[in-house]
Amino acid sequence: MESLLITQALNVAYEVLILAVLVLGLAVVMGLLNVLNIAHGEFVMMGAYAAYVVQKAGLPYLVAVPAAAVVCGLVGLVVERFLIRPLRYDPFETLLATWGLGLLLRKLVELGFGRGYRSVEIPIGGSLRILGESYPAYRLVLMAIAVVVLAALFVWYVRAPTGARIRAMVGNPALAEAVGIRTRKLARNTFVAGTAWAGVAGVMIAPLTPVEPFMGLTLIVNSFFALVVGGMGTVTGLFAGAGIIGGLQSVLSAAVSPTSAYLAMLLLSILFLWQRPRGLFPRP
C-alpha cells in the first residue's frame, strides 16, 4: 500500500509539472500580452512533429529541442507580424484569429504527415529507483527539467532587466515607451518566446502521447483551465493553476474515478469563471 502511495504521489507531481510546462507558453502570451493564443496546442503539436522528424532522421533526440524551438519560433514570428500585430494585440480579435490559425496549422500538418498516429520512441528508456520504488526514467528526467526551467524562469522574471522591462510594458505601455523601452520589439519577442517554448514542450511530451494533427486540441483543454483557476500574468498564478488542476485531476482520478475527476475539474473551472474570473493570483 505504501509503495502504491509513493508512486501515486510521483504521478501527481508528474501531472502537475507537465501541465505547468504546457501552460507556460500560453501563460506568457496571455498573461503578459493579453493574447489568448488558441493555437497554442498546435504549436505544441508542431514541436512533437519536429521530434518525430528528428528521430526518424536518426539524429539524437536533443537535436529536436532547438529544431522545435526554431520551427515554432519562426512560425510565431510570422504570426506575430501578419496576424497579431495588425490586430493591435486586441484580446478578442486575436482570439478569433488564433482559432483560425489553429485550424490552418492542423490542416497543414495533416497535409504533410497525414491524419494517422505517429509514435515517437522514448529517448531514455528503463526505470530509476526513487524512494525504493521504480519509476520510468524519462518521466523523472522530464520532471527535473520542468523544475529547473520553471525555477529559472521565475528568477529571471524577477531579477533580469528584460523581466523588468516586460513588467513595465505590461504595467503602463505608454510610460514604458516614453522611458525608451521598445515595446513593439519586446512584445514580439515575448510572443515568439511563448510559441518557441510551446514547441519545446511538444518535444518533451511527444514520446508520451499519440502524435497526430489534432493532439493539440485535447492537450490544451487543461491548460486553459489552469490559467482560469490560477490567474493570468503572475508566476504564482501559473504554479497555483497547474497545481490545482493537475493535482485535483490526478488525485481524484486515483482515489475516486477518472470520470468524476474530469467532472470535478469542469465544475471548478465553471465556478471560477463565474465567481472569480480573474483567478486566484491575477496580475494586480
Add this chain to the structure above:
Amino acid sequence: MLISIKTTRRDLLRATGVGALAICAPAILRPAKAADALKIGVLVADSGPAALFGPAQRAAAEFGAATVNAKGGILGRQVEIVFADAGAPPAEVSKSAVKLMLSDKIEMLIGSHDSAVRQGVENVLKGKIPYVYTPVFEGDDCSPNVYMLGELPEQQLQKTLPKLLEFAKGKTFYFVGDDYVWARTTNEKAKKYIAALGGTVVAEDYYPFGAPNKFESSVTKIKSVKPAVVLQTLVGGDNVNFNRTFADFNLSDDIIRLSCLLEENTLMGIGKDASKNLYSSLGYFADIELPQNKAFIGELNKKYGDKAPQQCTISKGLYDAFVFTAAVTAKSKSLDAKPFAAAAEGITFDTPSGPMTMKNRHTTKNIFLSRCDGTKFTVVDTFTGVPTQQSCS
C-alpha cells in the same frame, strides 16, 4: 362578384395542385424505373475523432461499388455512391441522412460511425430504406430494416478468451475502458465469460470519453494489483496513451493485454516499444493470409499505389456492405423492407476476411486473435464461423 372570385381561386389552387403532382410524379415514380443509377448513401468519418479512418473508408466503399458494378450492379442498375460526413454530432448527421433521402434520392444507406450517430440516423430513416451498419459495436439494437455487419463483444471474446489465457500467467483480469456504452457492454459480457473460465475481475477503471486523459494512476494500480490480463476497451488516442504508459512503467513482460478495438492505425501510434504481449481480437486484419484479402488489398494497392490508405476492420466493413447488398438483392429482386429482410436472413457472402452469414440481422463470421509484433499483427488463432447472440427478427 366576390363569390365568383372565390371559386376561381379554388379552381386555381386545384389546378396548381394537379399541375404540381404532374410535375412531381416522375420524381416519385423514378425509383421504379430500372435504367437509372441506384444511389446509395455512404456515411464515413470525414471529420471528428474517427477521421483518420475516412480515406480508407472511402477507398473501401468505392472499391465495393466498383466490384458490384463490374458484375452488373444491383438490381441490374449501376451503383452510384453519395458520401456524407458521419464525424459530426448525431443531430447533424441525421440531417445529412434526411437530405440524402429527400434530395439525393438514395435508396439505401451504408454507415460506419459510432452508435450515437446510428441511433440518430435510425430515428430519421424510420426503416424506410435498408440501412447497413458496418463497424464493431455493442449490439442490442433491432431497429427495423437495419443490418449490422460488425463484430459484437460476444464474438470478440467468447472463443478468444480461453485461447488468450494460454499466454497469461493466471486468470485475474483488470478492465480499463472509455466511459461509454460500447466499453461497458463489452465488459459486462466479458465478466460472464471470465466467470465461466474460473477467472476473476479485480478492478474496473473507466475514463471520460474524449477528455485529455492520463493513465498513470490506473497503471500504478495495475502494477500493485498484478493481474494476469488487462482487458482494454479504450479507443483511439486513449488506447495509444494507455498502452504507451503501461509499457513505460515496465509492465509488459509479466502482464498480457487484450484490446477490443486495436487496429492497424492505433498500433502505429502505440509503436514497437510499447506493443509487447499486446493482443487484439477482431474480425479482420489487413495482413491476414486469405486469398480474398490478398485480392482486396492487391486491387486497392493497384488503384492507389503508395498512397493507398491503411485498411482495417473499421474501413473494410464498407466493402462488405456492397457485397452483402448485391447478394441479398440478387435473391430479393427488390430493396423493399419485407423481401429484403426475407432474402437477407441466412444469406452467405464472401468478404476479404472470409465468408459471413447473416443471422438475425447480424453476421456469423471469422474472428482472429492477433499478437502485436512491433507495429504488425501476427494471427495466433482463427475462429471460424463465430455466431452472435443477437436475436433480432
